[in-house]
Amino acid sequence: DAMVIQNPRYQVTQFGKPVTLSCSQTLNHNVMYWYQQKSSQAPKLLFHYYDKDFNNEADTPDNFQSRRPNTSFCFLDIRSPGLGDAAMYLCATSRDGDRGPQVRYFGPGTRLTVL
Amino acid sequence: SQKIEQNSEALNIQEGKTATLTCNYTNYSPAYLQWYRQDPGRGPVFLLLIRENEKEKRKERLKVTFDTTLKQSLFHITASQPADSATYLCAHSGSARQLTFGSGTQLTVLP
Numbered sequence: 001d002a003m004v005i006q007n008p009r010y011q012v013t014q015f016g017k018p019v020t021l022s023c024s025q026t027l028n029h030n031v032m033y034w035y036q037q038k039s040s041q042a043p044k045l046l047f048h049y050y051d052k053d054f055n056n057e058a059d060t061p062d063n064f065q066s067r068r069p070n071t072s073f074c075f076l077d078i079r080s081p082g083l084g085d086a087a088m089y090l091c092a093t094s095r096d097g098d099r100g101p102q103v104r105y106f107g108p109g110t111r112l113t114v115l
Numbered sequence: 116s117q118k119i120e121q122n123s124e125a126l127n128i129q130e131g132k133t134a135t136l137t138c139n140y141t142n143y144s145p146a147y148l149q150w151y152r153q154d155p156g157r158g159p160v161f162l163l164l165i166r167e168n169e170k171e172k173r174k175e176r177l178k179v180t181f182d183t184t185l186k187q188s189l190f191h192i193t194a195s196q197p198a199d200s201a202t203y204l205c206a207h208s209g210s211a212r213q214l215t216f217g218s219g220t221q222l223t224v225l226p
Contacts, residue, residue: 004158031212042119042204042216043159050212090158094212101147101208106158 003027004107006091012113013081021076021110023091031102032074034066035090037109043090049074050096078112086114119207121217128195129225136190136220138205145207148188150179153202153219162203163190195224 004025013019023032030051035043047056049068063085065077078085088109094102118141128134138148147166151159165172165181165188172179178191192199202219 040218042218045214048212088156092158096212101149101164101214102212103149103161103164104151104159104214106160109156109158111156 004091004093004105006089006107006110008110009108010111010113012115013078014115015083016080019078019081019112021078021089021091021112023074023076023107024072025091025093025105025107026072027093027095027105028071029093029095029105030071031094031096032068033092033094033104034064034074034076035092037088037090046076081112081114083114086112088112119205119215119217121203121205122220125221125223127223127225130195130197132195134192134195134199134222134224136203136205136222138188138190138217140186140188140207145209147208148179148181149206149208149214150177150188150190151204151206151216153204155202159204159216192222197224197226200224 007022033048034046037043045057046060046064047066063079067075088111090109091107092104120139122137149164150162152162153159163174163179165179176193180189200223202221204219205217206214208214
């Protein structure tokens with residue numbers, strides 16, 4: 001089945017130690033998103049890629065970076081994680097070019113713990 | 116800026132009853148509203164989408180309404196089951212790639 005895969009499902013890192021989360025998709029969608037979700041809060045968009053074009057949200061801290069080496073893969077890099085970065089990180093895809101709104105297809109998420 | 120608000124409290128209902136969840140938005144009417152289900156520790160899963168010129172949309176036991184006068188969407192689950200227990204997220208989109216989520220309503224269906 002076509003899907004969005006995130007690895008690892010659980011990641012523990014130390015304060016200030018760089019960490020990379022990965023996302024892959026078999027849907028062949030041209031748009032990939034990274035969301036941050038804290039407990040009982042709405043998913044918050046960090047940035048997205050439209051093909052190779054990177055689109056950063058205005059309030060996303062510089063501590064968060066992303067790479068998309070090809071259509072299928074996208075990475076979230078947190079350069080110096082702080083305690084406030086502990087959250088669920090969700091990768092999602094959509095297919096631009098469809099008429100109307102783009103439904104998001106989410107991966108299972110990576111739960112990040114910062115010690 | 117656009118705000119989207121959902122029932123902030125958890126909703127508990129008895130099995131077999133109809134669950135009704137509310138999504139309110141401010142300012143302009145979104146072109147579309149989407150509803151997602153999220154289970155604990157999992158990513159959201161798309162359920163239904165309704166356009167601003169549609170009053171109602173149905174899918175099996177699910178029904179969504181859209182009232183642009185009240186700036187509100189209602190999400191109904193009829194004949195609810197314990198397996199319907201989850202958090203339900205409302206999201207509005209004014210354009211193709213814009214999508215803003217509410218914080219969700221946690222539904223518990225009691226057997």
